[in-house]
Amino acid sequence: xxxxxxxxLIAAAACLAVVPVGVEKFRAVAVVTAVVYAVLAVLxxxxxxxxxxxxx
Amino acid sequence: MRFRLVPTxxxxxxxxxxxxxxxxxxxxxxxxxxxxPTLEGGLTRVIECERKGDQFxxxxxxxxxxxxxxxxxxxxxxxxxxxxxxxxxxxxSVAALMQVVSLKETxxxxxxxxxxxxxxxxATVDLVERLQxxxxxxxxxxxxxxxxxxxxxxxxxxxxxxxxxxxxxxDVIKEGPRHRxxxxxxxxxxxxxxxxxxxxxxxxxxxxxxxxxxxxxLALGFDFTNGFHDAANSIATVVSTRxxxxxxxxxxxxFFNFVAFLVFKTHVANTIAKDVVTQDVLTIGVVFAGLVGxxxxxxITFYLGLPTSSSHALVGGIAGxxxxxxxxxxxxxxxxxxxxMFIVLSPLIGLALGLILTLVIQWAFHRYRRVERLNRxxxxxxxxxxxxxxxxxxxxxxxxxxxxxxxxxxxxxHVGPHADVPLWVVLAAHSAIGLGTLSGGWRIVKTMxxxxxxxxxxxxxxxxxxxxxxxxxxxxxxxxxxxxxxITGAIVGxxxxxxxxxxRWGVAGRVVWAWVLTIPGAASVAGVTSLLVRALG
Numbered sequence: 001x002x003x004x005x006x007x008x009l010i011a012a013a014a015c016l017a018v019v020p021v022g023v024e025k026f027r028a029v030a031v032v033t034a035v036v037y038a039v040l041a042v043l044x045x046x047x048x049x050x051x052x053x054x055x056x
Numbered sequence: 057m058r059f060r061l062v063p064t065x066x067x068x069x070x071x072x073x074x075x076x077x078x079x080x081x082x083x084x085x086x087x088x089x090x091x092x093p094t095l096e097g098g099l100t101r102v103i104e105c106e107r108k109g110d111q112f113x114x115x116x117x118x119x120x121x122x123x124x125x126x127x128x129x130x131x132x133x134x135x136x137x138x139x140x141x142x143x144x145x146x147x148x149s150v151a152a153l154m155q156v157v158s159l160k161e162t163x164x165x166x167x168x169x170x171x172x173x174x175x176x177x178x179a180t181v182d183l184v185e186r187l188q189x190x191x192x193x194x195x196x197x198x199x200x201x202x203x204x205x206x207x208x209x210x211x212x213x214x215x216x217x218x219x220x221x222x223x224x225x226x227d228v229i230k231e232g233p234r235h236r237x238x239x240x241x242x243x244x245x246x247x248x249x250x251x252x253x254x255x256x257x258x259x260x261x262x263x264x265x266x267x268x269x270x271x272x273x274l275a276l277g278f279d280f281t282n283g284f285h286d287a288a289n290s291i292a293t294v295v296s297t298r299x300x301x302x303x304x305x306x307x308x309x310x311f312f313n314f315v316a317f318l319v320f321k322t323h324v325a326n327t328i329a330k331d332v333v334t335q336d337v338l339t340i341g342v343v344f345a346g347l348v349g350x351x352x353x354x355x356i357t358f359y360l361g362l363p364t365s366s367s368h369a370l371v372g373g374i375a376g377x378x379x380x381x382x383x384x385x386x387x388x389x390x391x392x393x394x395x396x397m398f399i400v401l402s403p404l405i406g407l408a409l410g411l412i413l414t415l416v417i418q419w420a421f422h423r424y425r426r427v428e429r430l431n432r433x434x435x436x437x438x439x440x441x442x443x444x445x446x447x448x449x450x451x452x453x454x455x456x457x458x459x460x461x462x463x464x465x466x467x468x469x470h471v472g473p474h475a476d477v478p479l480w481v482v483l484a485a486h487s488a489i490g491l492g493t494l495s496g497g498w499r500i501v502k503t504m505x506x507x508x509x510x511x512x513x514x515x516x517x518x519x520x521x522x523x524x525x526x527x528x529x530x531x532x533x534x535x536x537x538x539x540x541x542x543i544t545g546a547i548v549g550x551x552x553x554x555x556x557x558x559x560r561w562g563v564a565g566r567v568v569w570a571w572v573l574t575i576p577g578a579a580s581v582a583g584v585t586s587l588l589v590r591a592l593g
Binding site: 007011014015018021023025026030033036040 | 398
């Protein structure tokens with residue numbers, strides 16, 4: 001497992017975790033940040049997989 | 057078993073109940089006398105209440121003199137006891153005056169005033185019984201307000217009738233003084249109504265010029281040290297990449313710290329002053345204790361080497377001091393949830409922006425071969441990014457101090473509860489943070505960048521720009537955030553763009569600990585300080 005992708009997923013989860021307890025006005029900020037981290041996680045995973053494939 | 061954190065002497069509440077019931081009894085007796093001025097022993101019965109009232113007042117004041125810890129502010133207890141005594145004294149004055157002028161019969165309006173006084177006294181008894189918790193007090197306060205208006209209306213109607221020519225001049229002279237004497241009931245009612253602001257949940261306290269001055273100086277001192285310590289955040293990369301000498305870098309940061317007041321409004325200051333705890337609990341003592349809590353916690357974590365946040369310490373300090381003083385219901389959920397949300401989000405947004413900017417720059421210039429020339433461009437670009445970060449730092453951190461000063465000015469009635477931050481406070485706060493940066497920041501530059509990950513000029517610029525953007529958003533949205541945590545997140549983001557192993561996770565991990573510990577830690581220190589302030593009177 002790509003550690004960086006895992007880190008980004010944890011960051012996305014942390015952003016989502018504050019959504020229910022946060023104020024309504026800024027929930028969108030948390031959701032957008034979570035989505036950004038999710039995308040970064042996917043990109044990082046793809047990068048990691050392609051590098052491994054290239055290494056083989 | 058009920059647990060009490062603060063030892064309190066609840067006997068005060070019983071004494072106030074007795075005093076209020078005595079006032080109610082006195083109101084009944086006066087009303088009977090107003091209905092029938094010839095009533096046998098009417099005046100004597102009122103005098104009995106007046107004497108009892110004196111005894112209750114003496115008992116309360118004696119207890120005040122001999123109690124180390126009181127259930128609410130000493131001066132409020134003193135004032136409330138005096139007001140209750142004045143109410144009964146006024147009723148006695150009305151009864152005595154009736155005897156002086158040998159009144160044989162009264163106007164029906166005077167009896168009506170007597171009825172209003174009885175109702176008002178009953179409402180006051182109910183209100184005083186709720187003094188300990190102040191639960192469901194609002195309807196009673198509204199009822200007392202309404203009764204006072206009713207009393208005013210009766211008073212004006214009576215005056216109009218007295219001067220209508222319907223009565224002989226001597227009768228007018230006899231009736232007049234009882235109305236001029238505050239109209240008796242309504243004057244007494246006025247005392248009862250004013251008594252409401254002296255309950256423990258209400259913000260009270262006469263202006264304490266020395267106290268206000270001390271808190272303002274302490275807050276500006278806090279701001280000065282903030283500039284002193286956080287200077288490293290904004291100039292570390294500029295210094296380490298040799299774009300500027302440490303002295304010039306500090307001057308650069310200090311200048312943009314100061315001019316931030318031209319860019320940002322005072323939303324963050326208003327959040328600190330009005331959205332952490334309810335305004336009615338903010339006293340000079342609470343603000344002082346909150347500030348001491350924040351400074352104390354900063355010193356403890358400085359000793360332990362934790363990268364604490366002054367901002368969160370300040371929020372925790374004020375919240376802790378207010379909760380210890382008046383209970384958890386004084387916390388403003390909306391404001392605290394907003395601040396709590398961005399304790400987590402601001403470093404993560406900074407991280408994401410630092411990472412994305414690094415990726416964008418790398419993708420944009422990865423084919424560019426004249427690296428030395430490119431580095432020169434990014435070195436100069438760092439001047440702008442460091443300026444932007446200093447602007448964001450000044451805009452967010454100086455406003456926290458403004459918020460503290462605004463809170464103490466509101467508490468001491470120097471400005472109204474809805475007032476904005478006065479200009480002199482804005483200038484003083486920005487001057488303090490700028491001077492703090494200028495005076496000592498260069499001595500403690502510890503290259504924040506190299507502590508977390510080794511930065512190149514491009515990385516420094518990306519980190520500062522990402523953090524600055526986060527701070528700009530937070531400041532314009534009225535969110536107090538940690539500038540240290542934000543730049544730390546952004547630097548981690550720059551490091552993570554390459555590989556996670558480039559990040560020194562020990563520092564980043566300590567930031568997470570600081571997230572968890574700062575608010576409860578500062579709240580605890582402030583709570584203890586609040587108890588001490590209260591015990592010392």
